[in-house]
Amino acid sequence: MKPSIFGYQAPTTLDEAISLLAGDPDAAVLAGGQTLLPAMNFRAANPSLLVDIQHIDGLRSIVVGAEAIVVKAMVRHREFELDADVRRVNPLIAEVMQHVAHIPIRNRGTVVGSLCHADPSAEMPLLLVLLGGSVIVQGLSGSREIAAEKFFQSFLTTARSHDEIVVEARFPLLPPMAGWAFDEVTRRHGDYAVVGVGCVLSLDESSRASGVRLAACGIADRPVRLKEAETVLNGTALGTSDLDAAVAASMAAVTQPDDINVSASYRRRALGTLIRRMVAKAAQRAQMAEVAS
């Protein structure tokens, strides 16, 4: 299990990195390497050139802005997880991060790298979709912003062009007083999610839900916003029948067939369970926020 032969460059500027990518259709970006290197050791990925972006200036910061947290391309999972400002403005993030692999992997793997890998079972893509975030990609012809739901196109496939580098991801802040929740079912702790569900919602004065956002991973070829369920739940008191309806409205979103871990039918059951639990938990947190304010 050793990688096959490849070239290696460690540019110090973004422009250099982009032209290296543009010059070799089989080049790959190397950031933390926690997904790429296992694939290379299995010789499942055989890039001709690795463009190591760790020495490029300006790719290591986490900036909490007025609307979003901007995470640059070389920010490691563990840094994102432990950042005090991030924890304060968006506690959902730290909650999600604890489910990402294990600490030694989080010490090396990057947030943006995980987004670019676009595993439909992974937590980071789900988080970006759930929060309605985006990524900024930079290529030969300049930079562009791609919304999360456009970015993740299918299994391990994103809207990034080969000669583009994702330089940052933007995770929106939680609405004030919002409740939030995330949980997933895995076979072992730290494994990719079999099914994961995140929820953000607010409650109005009469305890009716608004701004409901629900997203799931592990059920399709990409992370999925459960928009039908959101519509069903908005404006309701989140009673049992509302939840039943939301779950029923989400079942069609499960398109992932049986695999070595679980059956599709199991996925539907777990998705339903997690939707109920996450909506309830988010509502509880929203209520507590209200009481506290």
Place this chain on the structure above:
Amino acid sequence: MTRMMKGTTPVRSADAQTEVELTVNGEVVRRIVSLRMLLSDFLRHELGLTGTHVGCEHGVCGCCTVLIDGKPGRSCLTLAVQANGYQIRTIESVASADGTLHPVQQAFKECHGLQCGYCTPGMVMNILGRFEEKEPLDLSDDGIRELLSGNLCRCTGYLNIIAAVRRAAELLGRTA
């Protein structure tokens, strides 16, 4: 069997090579390596630091865990060339020069936290790295399990390793 030595010295492979310089256990080392050499192989076979073990080469087992710039990381998922300029610590640096065990190692011995010893260096480095982090330690059962998750052990069933983490915290005065 023939007693004649055959001329078998082959041509080296076509791999491109490069020079790397990194600090390993406090010592600066410079070597010419293949671009594709994994850090685990570099430590083991270029530097002879064979205490770092290799169990899966896909990041799951944790046997190859070393401290990379002070934090536990997988040496099998890091290229030697990528580690250019890094500070690496391996298991060989943990006990005192006279062989006295570090409290984490001592705790493993007291608690029978190892059997075959193959996963042990990776376990110790992971625990040591976590102990050296500023984040407060969670020494509850779940907290220790979370800390150990990411390192497979096939012999012990983990309970004695959990006890060893608690004992190490005691020995290091980290139980408060």
Place this chain on the structure above:
Amino acid sequence: MSTRTFGARIERNVDPKLLRGEGAFVDDIPLPDALHVAFLRSPHARARINSIDTKAAKANPGVVAVYTSDDIGALDIEMPLLIPHPSMTNPQTQRPLARGDVHYVGQTVAMVVAVDRYVAEDATALIEVDYTPLPVEMDMAKALSDGAPLVHATVPNNLAAHFVQTSGDPDGAFAAAEHVTKITVQVDRSTAAPMECRAVAARWEAVTGELTMWDGTQAPISVRGGLASVFGIDEDKVRVIAPDVGGGFGQKVLLFYPDELLVPMAAMQLGRPVKYIEDRRENFIGSSQERTQIHTIELAALKSGEVIGLRDFFLHDTGAFIPYGIAVAQVASTSIAGPYRIPNIFVEFKAVYTPTVQVTPYRGCGRPQACFALERAMDQLAQELGLDRFEIRRRNLIADHQFPYAREGLLFADGLKVTLDSGQYARALAMAATELGAEDFATVQAKALSEGRYLGLGLACYVEGTGLGPYEGGHVKIHPITGKVYVNTGLSTQGQGHDTVFAQIVADQLGVSPQDVIVVEGDTKAFDWGVATFASRAAVVSGNAIHKTAITVRNKVLQAAANMLDIDVESIELRDSAAWVKGSNRFVPLAAIATASNPLRYAFNKAAQAATQFAPSSKHDGPPLAEGEVPGLEATDYYSPSQSTWAYGVHAAIVEVDPGLCTVKIRKYVCIHDCGNMINPMLVEGQVMGGIAQGIGGALYERLDYQADGNLANASLMDFLVPYATEIPDVSILHLETPSPLNPLGVKGVGEAGCIAVGAVVASGVEDALRPFGALKFRQVPLSPTMIADALEQVRH
């Protein structure tokens, strides 16, 4: 005598070295100039090889040699059938490199030797093989039918072995039964997954004609014998060293794997050391596996719950080859009645070839399957008769006064009649119930249910025949200068702590500290005779051999000390590394006694002067070494067990099932275990707990997922789910110590015990937890979330 160390929780001698990273595993042995091996492996489960083209691979820079079956001369043979048995017809073993056909995905087809492993892997990709794929049948039952695709063209119906054993009068028992219950259960394919994969390195010294092989094997002496015979070298010129070995669990007891022959061959041919370090993927598709059995078991019972007869028929998947004979299936069939009296037994199995990695023993070796079948049947019988699950077992356990309890007609894996030698089965069951809180559990369960939580109680009993022969030996020697004691035996260790328990045994006899006893094993130059580490036998067989030897050395020490102290033997006691005149402060150190026991010509230190010919203490009447005497304080002896000794235990657990996510959490796990006298309870618990964790893997997580085309879908630790610490619950382990009457130390084996009952316990608990939804049945392990979901869906929940 010093404080007895037998029975004490002594820390291990080997630990500091391992903790400092100073272990010496095969790939750690520095072999300058070594070449590295990679194998090209079959991508097909069954195929005909039409041609192999190695030109491009040979031309790749850095490649030294490429071998196919045409290039390995006398090694192009079917490898040995290790344990012949008449139940097999035309038994098949693998060739080092495939010739003509391939029989499973992962079978070795060609070998590349290159400057490093990276280049060797590059070159395997350059070998072109033209295959004609052949059809496969992965289902055992279908594979037995006429017309099914064959794993071996010469073996009709893929039937590898067929064997029937009978004890008592099973037909009579079923005729007399008041109630019969019948159940079909399955245990799936798994693998040992030791943390260190297999590894072999060889060096050929052309000048001396000596072959040295470092092999992460459980059986170095057997490997040496095999190599000497295959290569036609004197045994004395072959040295096999099993250095530190990173876990074995049975996988490393098989010989030969292809690399164990081809690596030394390449070293001899190429004149440079050669290494093969198996990688994780290869361990999944190339090294032995175990477990798949489908049992249909019937119990003939009286209304009282007493089981008077048992019939079991099972299919055993032996993979593509059967090099270890029928051992796994035979152990399963002879363990099928467990700890219960059940006097009338009929057990039949068919071993079936499937196009998968060969099956040889993995920790448990058929016992988990037998336990799962029997205990699931006992649960079902209890339910049908309206009896408590503890109660039905209580009514059937062999009583203390019934030992030794023989099962006439059942021959165990050592070829000897199954005879359970000792135990307190009922007491173990009662202890499990108490420790678990079984009496109050109904209340706890009802309360939890009212809160929407589903708790269930599971339990299972097991027995384990341990300490198989044929024999092992021990060598004990007191070093003349240091007084330290050196001990050798023919085993190798994979982490069990042999060095410490054998040291304890010797320390007690010689009055030294266990830290001053240095145990060296795993090296054919250290001890010449022996078999291997397997079947929970090290403490029983080597332990007793070393014990016997240590007594002989003790007697020599006493005699020599008596001479030196000029007093009778009865007045001497051994403690603190010296012989003391009882009740006085007169003593002579062991080192001095050892020195004096070795008549010397040359004095190389002060102590040695006393042993030279002209020393005052020297005797002058006769030769320095009297006729019949041997120099030094040293002895060698052997122990050959009269039969296996049977350990046993009871496991019980409280599990919680989340019907929404179909996950299972073990809330409490209790293990009552009896392996006779314990040499070191801390190490016993380590063995038991390690086994339980593997058992939990087998109960809930670890399943090799062979696809319909014979490909293994989860050949990685990412997808083959070995549990992390987060998956293993707290376990309370309680001991009983019923000595084995069969050996001087009264010990029984413990290596495999922990894993045997876990699958049955978990299935029993999950069934109990989900009872509010109906009588759901869980008859297969590992028990996956999908199985639970499917069961719940069947009752429309």
